[in-house]
Amino acid sequence: AQTVTQSQPEMSVQEAETVTLSCTYDTSESNYYLFWYKQPPSRQMILVIRQEAYKQQNATENRFSVNFQKAAKSFSLKISDSQLGDTAMYFCAFIGNDYKLSFGAGTTVTVRA
């Protein structure tokens, strides 16, 4: 079974600053996909960004980017120019050949005005 670890329970960042969330995972598979989901206080689950393991290029989506290090099994999320609306819980997730998402424990991000 795959495990996903998010070692930072909480992060705080000043508005307009940058914050980086860490995520590591453990798998024996070579082909898999990684995602970051955002869960605001309303508790929806919103896809932020995804990365295919076979792609070396790091995914970018507007102010969100990832640093994918396949050998280290690391998948960090960088939020640039943080906005108040970015305040949420962020989950790292892994999906492999079993087609089911495995989530990390989440990191609560608070953006301060």
Next chain:
Amino acid sequence: EPEVTQTPSHQVTQMGQEVILRCVPISNHLYFYWYRQILGQKVEFLVSFYNNEISEKSEIFDDQFSVERPDGSNFTLKIRSTKLEDSAMYFCASKGGGWSNQPQHFGDGTRLSIL
């Protein structure tokens, strides 16, 4: 943009009662999922469903749980005899294709409170 919709948004039920959580996946999607998130804990996979049958289920998904796609649009999760520990947020998700890289689209969740 098409959405996954879940009803009700909040369900309060007495322990021992049956509860049905409803989901309408995105219309052309073929793969359906239920996840659970106990307050303060991580999101956990419950079950996946494809071609009118369960593809995979977790150890959480015991005989108290069942899923159904009764009419080609709704996708339901039934808990037959609820327990206090079933209190959680339940998320439905769907995706179009079978490839792993297709993202699962989540509904807004149903908050289930067992009294």
